[in-house]
Amino acid sequence: MSSRPIALVTGATRGIGSAVAHALAPTHDLLLGGRDRARLDELAGELRSARPWPVDLTDFTALAATTTGIERLDVLVHSAGLAELGTIEETPAEVWRRTMEVNLVAVVELTRLLLPALRASHGHVVLLNSGSGLRANPNWGAYAASKFALRAFGDVLRAEEAEHGIRVTSVHPGRTATDMQRSVREQEGGEFDPGQYLRPESVAAAVVSAVTASRDAHVTEVVIRPGQAR
Numbered sequence: 560m561s562s563r564p565i566a567l568v569t570g571a572t573r574g575i576g577s578a579v580a581h582a583l584a585p586t587h588d589l590l591l592g593g594r595d596r597a598r599l600d601e602l603a604g605e606l607r608s609a610r611p612w613p614v615d616l617t618d619f620t621a622l623a624a625t626t627t628g629i630e631r632l633d634v635l636v637h638s639a640g641l642a643e644l645g646t647i648e649e650t651p652a653e654v655w656r657r658t659m660e661v662n663l664v665a666v667v668e669l670t671r672l673l674l675p676a677l678r679a680s681h682g683h684v685v686l687l688n689s690g691s692g693l694r695a696n697p698n699w700g701a702y703a704a705s706k707f708a709l710r711a712f713g714d715v716l717r718a719e720e721a722e723h724g725i726r727v728t729s730v731h732p733g734r735t736a737t738d739m740q741r742s743v744r745e746q747e748g749g750e751f752d753p754g755q756y757l758r759p760e761s762v763a764a765a766v767v768s769a770v771t772a773s774r775d776a777h778v779t780e781v782v783i784r785p786g787q788a789r
């Protein structure tokens with residue numbers, strides 16, 4: 560069995576999660592989370608010591624089953640998420656429910672199920688939050704509410720689990736060039752210009768930096784804004 564640290568990355572099939580998986584692969588054994596099994600297999604083939612971990616995060620029965628047997632976990636990166644835009648007037652209950660379920664409740668439940676494994680290795684939980692977890696703007700009600708709540712969850716988890724040596728980092732990227740951003744721009748009726756946004760690799764580098772910080776440094780919050788065009 561490998562002595563390398565183990566990381567589970569949700570949302571690894573695409574975007575920021577995929578970039579995080581690539582960035583951690585040289586140093587960590589990986590469990591790759593997502594629903595697209597073909598893409599997970601492909602990614603696992605590209606990366607050293609990576610295994611697919613296919614599950615729909617909103618299926619809490621399946622989640623409990625797939626976490627059984629994970630006894631040690633050094634890093635848990637929550638990157639799975641969704642964004643559906645609309646004013647409060649336009650947004651029906653099912654959108655709020657879906658958003659909260661993926662962006663918040665699934666994160667909470669997966670973390671809860673993996674707490675023994677995280678405690679066993681004084682692990683690190685990384686929450687892919689957003690600028691919308693710091694500021695709530697028109698059209699972003701359900702998404703921002705889920706990310707504000709995610710931030711609260713992270714703060715509580717950090718305080719409660721400090722005695723077990725668990726570290727918790729909330730990462731708040733601005734617009735990042737991924738499928739989610741493409742979909743957001745479509746919903747906004749604007750163009751998708753990847754050059755204007757953060758690269759997923761840049762967000763991944765910030766995640767790696769937080770995770771590899773020495774034990775005396777607990778990176779609790781990272782805010783990343785798009786910089787000047789390259």
Ligand SMILES: NC(=O)c1ccc[n+]([C@@H]2O[C@H](COP(=O)([O-])OP(=O)(O)OC[C@H]3O[C@@H](n4cnc5c(N)ncnc54)[C@H](OP(=O)(O)O)[C@@H]3O)[C@@H](O)[C@H]2O)c1
Binds near residue numbers: 572573574614661690
């Ligand atoms: N892109 C941005 O501009 C931006 C900015 C700030 C924060 N963020 C946050 O960063 C995170 C990653 O975003 P991204 O842009 O990389 O998103 P993305 O490209 O749309 O990818 C979303 C990922 O989430 C997974 N996923 C969604 N629903 C799932 C479910 N029910 N069960 C399992 N997996 C599920 C998808 O897996 P499958 O396709 O395999 O189902 C996919 O891998 C999100 O939490 C997002 O809110 C993004």
